[in-house]
Amino acid sequence: MKTIIIGAGVAGLSVGWKLAQAGLDVLVLERAQPARAATWAAAGMIAPTAESAHANADETQFARWSAELWPEFAAQIEAQSGRQIGYRRDGALIVAATQDAAEQLRAQSTKTLLTADEARAREPLLGGNIVGALWDSEEAQVDNRALGIALASAFVRAGGKISSNEAAVRIEVRDDRLVVQTPFALYPADKVLIAAGAWSGEIEMDVAVLPTARPVKGEMLALIPPQGTLPPKQVVWGNGVYLVPREGRLLIGATMEDTGFDTALTDKAEAWLTDRAVGLMPSLTSWKIDEHWAGLRPGSPDNLPILGETRIKNLFVATGQFRNGILFAPAIAETVSRLILGSAAPEIRGFAPQRFAEVS
Numbered sequence: 001m002k003t004i005i006i007g008a009g010v011a012g013l014s015v016g017w018k019l020a021q022a023g024l025d026v027l028v029l030e031r032a033q034p035a036r037a038a039t040w041a042a043a044g045m046i047a048p049t050a051e052s053a054h055a056n057a058d059e060t061q062f063a064r065w066s067a068e069l070w071p072e073f074a075a076q077i078e079a080q081s082g083r084q085i086g087y088r089r090d091g092a093l094i095v096a097a098t099q100d101a102a103e104q105l106r107a108q109s110t111k112t113l114l115t116a117d118e119a120r121a122r123e124p125l126l127g128g129n130i131v132g133a134l135w136d137s138e139e140a141q142v143d144n145r146a147l148g149i150a151l152a153s154a155f156v157r158a159g160g161k162i163s164s165n166e167a168a169v170r171i172e173v174r175d176d177r178l179v180v181q182t183p184f185a186l187y188p189a190d191k192v193l194i195a196a197g198a199w200s201g202e203i204e205m206d207v208a209v210l211p212t213a214r215p216v217k218g219e220m221l222a223l224i225p226p227q228g229t230l231p232p233k234q235v236v237w238g239n240g241v242y243l244v245p246r247e248g249r250l251l252i253g254a255t256m257e258d259t260g261f262d263t264a265l266t267d268k269a270e271a272w273l274t275d276r277a278v279g280l281m282p283s284l285t286s287w288k289i290d291e292h293w294a295g296l297r298p299g300s301p302d303n304l305p306i307l308g309e310t311r312i313k314n315l316f317v318a319t320g321q322f323r324n325g326i327l328f329a330p331a332i333a334e335t336v337s338r339l340i341l342g343s344a345a346p347e348i349r350g351f352a353p354q355r356f357a358e359v360s
């Protein structure tokens, strides 16, 4: 069975890897280079607790399940690619600056709520203006840039093919088969998966299968500490940002900007991220900016993932993961690959593309 996947981000590669392992003939079309879009730009947090503040019940359940799948998913990627991806379950501190925020955290999770002194004992870089912090020892992270490279390698080792610098421009149904058109070729396929991130709705089709795209720009910074200073040991959330220790640097993220497909870096975002981070950890003022980048999150009109078969038979989508595409990767790989294979898949009806009136 010939399967075409459009987009070599974490979603397309994870599903493709599962399908290739199941023996399918899988070709991933990638308009640029594999795993260089949102998958590269992300912070790599696997943060079901911290992100539950933005999620509904279906999404929280999906996030928790995916977080449980992560250790085995990471181990298999490393074993099959021969590359390390830096999966670590180091926990996260979610800091509250007011009593109200602390109460909200208490309502959001059953995890331990630390006093301000206990939080500072765990993370000495925290400043004085906090009232407490939620400590979740199970929040994790992965080096998302290493993950993208390793997934591409595991996929190819499992027998999959990637055609880079080849964009899908149109999908058609011809004699009951799907045909994907690129500038170079027409590819007939039994099944097609659109996993093109924020650009998933940009592929030309005779009928709409996805709602209007909602790319959400995120700018991030990486700081390097002065000599002799160590970055925090765990992820820290607070003051509107998150701080992620990664390979001797501290990542600060991220802005949320509705500016279409623009990924320009702005001084305004740099200043906002720096101010917020320094508000949380005052000594960061002496750390140097090592890198500034931006990526586009694949948003959806209701901010929930869009997963499953579309109104066109054998045409599937995996997009709309918004802020959580790294966290969701194992669960998306599991459910979407099973749907494509026609085997029983866990319930994800709440994420069906047909929930949007414009494509039902």
Ligand SMILES: Cc1cc2nc3c(=O)[nH]c(=O)nc-3n(C[C@H](O)[C@H](O)[C@H](O)COP(=O)(O)OP(=O)(O)OC[C@H]3O[C@@H](n4cnc5c(N)ncnc54)[C@H](O)[C@@H]3O)c2cc1C
Pocket: 006, 007, 008, 009, 010, 011, 012, 029, 030, 031, 032, 033, 034, 035, 036, 037, 038, 039, 040, 041, 042, 043, 044, 045, 046, 166, 167, 168, 169, 195, 196, 197, 198, 199, 200, 203, 217, 218, 219, 220, 253, 254, 294, 295, 296, 297, 298, 318, 319, 321, 322, 323, 324, 325, 326, 327, 328
């Ligand atoms: C700043 C930032 C921080 C983030 N932090 C986190 C985090 O900590 N944890 C988390 O879980 N998530 C995080 N995310 C979200 C996460 O990065 C995304 O949800 C996830 O990477 C989406 O993966 P994807 O494979 O769908 O899209 P992408 O990684 O964007 O991949 C889509 C691919 O499709 C290709 N493509 C597009 N159009 C076509 C076409 N027509 N033909 C062929 N190929 C095409 C693109 O070139 C790209 O390679 C963050 C995102 C950003 C921007």
